Amino acid sequence: METRADDFYPTRLERPVPAFDRRDPVIHSSGNARTEGPLSETELARYERDGFLAFNNFLDADTVKRFRDDLRTYENDDSILRSEGTITEPGKQEIRSVFGIHELSDRFDRLTRDGRILDMVHQLLGSEAYIHQSRINFKPGFHGKGFDWHSDFETWHAEDGMPRMRAVSFSIALTDNTPFNGPLMLIPGSHKTFVPCVGRTPEDNYQSSLKKQELGVPNHRDLQQMADQYGIQAPTGPAGSLIIFECNTLHASNANMSPWPRSNLFFVYNSVENQLQQPFCGNKPRPEFLGNRTNSRALKPLATPDLRRTG
Amino acid sequence: METRADDFYPTRLERPVPAFDRRDPVIHSSGNARTEGPLSETELARYERDGFLAFNNFLDADTVKRFRDDLRTYENDDSILRSEGTITEPGKQEIRSVFGIHELSDRFDRLTRDGRILDMVHQLLGSEAYIHQSRINFKPGFHGKGFDWHSDFETWHAEDGMPRMRAVSFSIALTDNTPFNGPLMLIPGSHKTFVPCVGRTPEDNYQSSLKKQELGVPNHRDLQQMADQYGIQAPTGPAGSLIIFECNTLHASNANMSPWPRSNLFFVYNSVENQLQQPFCGNKPRPEFLGNRTNSRALKPLATPDLRRTG
Incomplete structure (x- = not known):
């Protein structure tokens, strides 16, 4: 396949090519739009340096509980169980993920339009924004599998046609994040580099990649170099905590070997x-x-x- | 199979039976033998409560380096590579574990006779002691697999005929233990309970169980109950740190998803x-x-x- 002239981030190539510096800013706002948003200059500088920010107690306990109750309700809702974006346990009605949840749940839809959140998004993206992807996840205790290192942008660019690095993910914990239930691990600073990945993408790759990502995984040499240079961090915190991470920040999660489930809301x-x-x-x-x-x-x-409203 | 009359800890049964309190003390010494050893009364009380103790900087950096160099040397030593207890990567001469290392390495043999260590062992076991098992482990970055929750004593009792809970494991890190390279996780307090496991043991079970333990894994209900009651801990620390853990303490380790290898010395x-x-x-x-x-x-x-001596 030839690389398109408008492709700023060629990937899924037949041969390895070197990693290169990102061609987009990390924070897209400037002037008043940058200084007058809810994120302080210290937080913006940290986001620019690390590619993520973590906040404890973003959602209160009552709201967290309502989202968790929703998840249980979905298991008895045929229209959600039949939705193409619902991934259940093999042979069970136990839900692992519901994609597109902002279009199914009024509560989730309202969350994505929360003024506190949108003001941060506008500050980071330097423009208005819309939801590229949303989901609610449930990782059971003992069984929850890990996810290998990857940049979300690499997949969104290759498989969804997202042209530039101008997207941001929000992950809100509905359960405590401990070191033991497979928390999100990030390589701070990795968002500054784009690592082209090797391998042609088969049609309908998503059907297997949602379970185990094999394409779009950076090579070990580049991963090692960045982890050596920047380290790895895994923010932990109580249910209700928020992690904001830039679309190109390398992240992974280990298996959940604890008995404690791990649920979260995720929206981009x-x-x-x-x-x-x-x-x-x-x-x-x-x-x-x-x-x-x-x-x-x-x-x-x-x-x-x-x-907190019903529904 | 009938349970033997002298079997204090029946396990590998056909049907589940309830967990029960251990029938042996945790610390076997008393009187002067208990109070005059190197472990303080605070440390002994913690070991009795938690079933483990962790010490940073037990071995100095130079000694750690010599043990790591030894591991590299073994990869060019035919007699070690051919040893029945040497587990290598499939198709490679990269060593994963060398069992029985105290009989192959003079340095390791000397370590097991170190007076500081033996005095602690005597204090904990209330008698003289010998090496039941020893090994040096190398878990490479990215690839190292995890190990499911288990009690070592359960296996040693069922498969080796160790009659009572009167053994203790020493694990000395040859690399930094971080939250990300698959560190040892323990359930403090779990050593007080014996969880009989279900399932008949096939002959030569060890040939598969060294890779993935399927028998001798406690049921999820008991694991959850103990983790809820006691929590999970994963001591981290620099290379040279020591973890001492009681033979019945439930432990596990997650996959090593970091680029950083994890090596340790292990002896019982x-x-x-x-x-x-x-x-x-x-x-x-x-x-x-x-x-x-x-x-x-x-x-x-x-x-x-x-x-530090050569060899």
Whole structure:
């Protein structure tokens, strides 16, 4: 496959090519738009350096409980169980992930329009934004598998046609994150480098990659170099804590060997100025529940996003 | 299979039976033998409560380096590579574990006779002791697999015929233990309970169990109950740190997803008053490199165990 002239981040190549510096800013706002948002200059500098920020107690315990109760409710909701974006345990009605959850759950939809969150998103992306992907995850105790090191942007670029690095992920813990239940591990600073990955992408790769990612995994030499240089961090904290991470920050998670389940909300904002194109790997686009192409208008903040409301 | 009359800890049963309190003390010494050893009363109380103790900087950096160099040397030593107790990477000469290392390495042998260590062992076991099993481990970065929750005593009792809980393991890190390279996880307090495991033991079970333990894994209900009650701990520390853990303390380790290898020395002391019998699972004994039956005389401390000496 030939690399497209408009491809700033060629990947899924037949032969290894060296990693290179990202071609986009980390923080896209400037002037007043940068200084007048909710994130302090210290937090912005840390995000620019590390590619992520962690906040404890972002959601209160009552709201956390409502989201967890929702997850249990979904297991008895046929329309959600039948949804293409719902991944259940083999042979059971136990839900592992519900993708596209912001279109199914009014509470989740309201969360994505929370003014506190959108103001941070605008500050980081320097524009209005929409939801590229959302999901609620449930990782059971003892069984939850890990996920190998990867950059989300690398997949979104290759398989969804996201042109530039101008997206940011929010992960809100619905259970305590401990060192033992497979917490998110990040390589701070890795977002500054793009590591092209080797290997042609098969059609419908997502059907296997949601279980175990084999393509889009950076080579060990580059991973080792970045981990040696920057270290690895795994923010822990009580249920309700928030991790914001840049779309190109390398991350992974280990298996959950503890008895304690791990649930979280995960949603990705993409800049309205960074609309999806044809996938750069040359395949047809992935389903909408993985890379939204339909509802890409700017999200407007809710005046009072009451997340405690029923439903 | 019928349970033997002298079997204090029946396990590998056809049907689940409830967990029960251990029938042996945790610390076997008393009087002067208890109070005059190197471990303080605070440390002894912690070991009695938690089933383990962790010490940073037990071995100095120079000694650690010599043991690591030894491991590299073994990869070019045919007699070690051919040893039954040497586990290498499939298709490579990269060593994963060398069992029975105290009989192959003079330096390791001297370490097991170190007066500081033997005095602690005597204090904990209330008698003289010998080496039941020893090994040096090398877990490479990215690839190192985890090990499921288990009690070592459960296996040593069932498969080696160790009659009572009167053994203690020493694990000395040759690399830094971080939260990310698959460190030892322990359930403090779990050593007080014996969890009988379900399932008949096939002959030569060790050939597969060294790779992935499937028998001798406690049921999830008991594991959850103990983890909820006691929590999980994973001592971290620089190379040279020591973890002492009681033979029945439940432990596990996760995969090493970091680029950084994890090596350690591991050796088990058994009381000379707790000699191996026929395996309680009814099978023939495992090989000597897993459960030593030949050299079970009391170890005598070396006057000056110089671990820096060549060889």
